[in-house]
Amino acid sequence: xxxxxxxxxxxxxxxxxxxxxxxxxxxxxxxxxxxxxxxxxxxxxxxxxxxxxxxxxxxxxxxxxxxxxxxxxxxxxxxxxxxxxxxxxxxxxxxxxxxxxxxxxxxxxxxxxxxxxxxxxxxxxxxxxxxxxxxxxxxxxxxxxxxxxxxxxxxxxxxxxxxxxxxxxxxxxxxxxxxxxxxxxxxxxxxxxxxxxxxxx
Amino acid sequence: xxxxxxxxxxxxxxxxxxxxxxxxxxxxxxxxxxxxxxxxxxxxxxxxxxxxxxxxxxxxxxxxxxxxxxxxxxxxxxxxxxxxxxxxxxxxxxxxxxxxxxxxxxxxxxxxxxxxxxxxxxxxxxxxxxxxxxxxxxxxxxxxxxxxxxxxxxxxxxxxxxxxxxxxxxxxxxxxxxxxxxxxxx
Numbered sequence: 001x002x003x004x005x006x007x008x009x010x011x012x013x014x015x016x017x018x019x020x021x022x023x024x025x026x027x028x029x030x031x032x033x034x035x036x037x038x039x040x041x042x043x044x045x046x047x048x049x050x051x052x053x054x055x056x057x058x059x060x061x062x063x064x065x066x067x068x069x070x071x072x073x074x075x076x077x078x079x080x081x082x083x084x085x086x087x088x089x090x091x092x093x094x095x096x097x098x099x100x101x102x103x104x105x106x107x108x109x110x111x112x113x114x115x116x117x118x119x120x121x122x123x124x125x126x127x128x129x130x131x132x133x134x135x136x137x138x139x140x141x142x143x144x145x146x147x148x149x150x151x152x153x154x155x156x157x158x159x160x161x162x163x164x165x166x167x168x169x170x171x172x173x174x175x176x177x178x179x180x181x182x183x184x185x186x187x188x189x190x191x192x193x194x195x196x197x198x199x200x201x
Numbered sequence: 202x203x204x205x206x207x208x209x210x211x212x213x214x215x216x217x218x219x220x221x222x223x224x225x226x227x228x229x230x231x232x233x234x235x236x237x238x239x240x241x242x243x244x245x246x247x248x249x250x251x252x253x254x255x256x257x258x259x260x261x262x263x264x265x266x267x268x269x270x271x272x273x274x275x276x277x278x279x280x281x282x283x284x285x286x287x288x289x290x291x292x293x294x295x296x297x298x299x300x301x302x303x304x305x306x307x308x309x310x311x312x313x314x315x316x317x318x319x320x321x322x323x324x325x326x327x328x329x330x331x332x333x334x335x336x337x338x339x340x341x342x343x344x345x346x347x348x349x350x351x352x353x354x355x356x357x358x359x360x361x362x363x364x365x366x367x368x369x370x371x372x373x374x375x376x377x378x379x380x381x382x383x384x385x386x387x
Contacts, residue, residue: 028267028271031267031270032263032267035262035263035266036263039258039262039263040255040257040258041255043256043258043262044253044255044256044258047256057258057259057261057262060258060262061262061265061266061269064262064263064266065266065269065270068266068270133249136245136249137249137252137253137254138254140246140249140250141249141253141254144250155250158250159250159251159253160253160255165217180217183211184207184208184211187211187243187246187247187250188207190246190250191242191243191246194246195242
């Protein structure tokens with residue numbers, strides 16, 4: 001059984017914890033509010049991990065149902081997000097492990113970024129105009145989709161779920177140093193690819 | 202200070218360095234055009250990563266989860282509850298309207314429980330006790346209020362009050378039962 005070493009809290013309840021108290025008493029509106037609060041981030045994390053709309057919808061639903069069924073086990077001494085994101089992370093990783101195609105990504109043989117970009121007819125610099133920041137950002141995030149899963153998961157936890165290194169380590173079960181190292185390496189890959197495409201000039 | 206490696210620049214951007222280290226790096230970046238250029242590139246990547254393009258999830262997700270976790274009362278359960286409520290209402294109404302003054306129903310129930318055995322007799326005893334309590338309470342309240350206000354309330358008013366309170370009690374009971382039933386199903 002894992003422990004929660006980060007952000008231990010004792011007395012004051014935050015907004016999420018107030019909602020959890022209400023959910024435990026059977027308040028439907030409180031659960032709906034909690035879902036609306038996290039729906040977008042959870043869905044975006046999942047869809048980028050599994051890269052399939054239908055599966056992402058299904059897993060997001062499974063996540064909320066799971067949260068509801070184990071809400072009585074939530075410990076108020078810890079942050080709700082750390083607990084919830086760990087459930088989400090485990091759900092997605094379990095799904096990917098069961099999926100034969102994604103197994104390759106787990107082993108590090110990810111589809112090359114070039115293939116992804118060309119297969120999706122992604123907008124590239126045609127030499128006649130300067131790409132907008134928005135286009136560069138979209139291109140960068142397309143590259144994130146193509147990097148190996150072990151790098152992608154930490155990037156998504158860091159920048160979509162907006163978690164700290166310690167929280168990512170707690171959720172993924174990796175040492176903080178490994179998390180930091182993977183984020184660094186992921187950025188290196190992204191930087192090399194984006195510079196190759198001449199999109200940061 | 203030596204030129205910065207990529208890891209150092211990332212640490213600086215992520216804000217994981219202490220104040221002294223951060224200051225040294227800031228000074229170096231101002232003095233070194235090479236490191237400054239690399240820092241600017243990393244800064245740009247960081248900025249784009251910090252503002253990911255987020256998709257809007259379909260509304261069906263929340264609706265579907267709520268339907269799964271908070272289902273409405275089932276059709277069969279509603280029918281059974283309706284029959285039970287109608288029966289209880291009928292018995293209460295008959296008692297209050299026709300039998301309130303002489304409590305012959307209570308007497309009849311007591312006699313029936315004596316001639317019956319097992320759980321049916323116990324059930325009849327419980328029902329007759331409940332009716333006895335209602336009867337005794339309202340007789341007492343009726344006498345007390347009539348004495349206090351020097352007004353003789355007719356049996357219709359007492360019956361009306363008893364009926365209204367019975368219905369409130371019945372409604373609360375059904376509501377409580379349906380809630381427990383739904384929680385158990387979940």
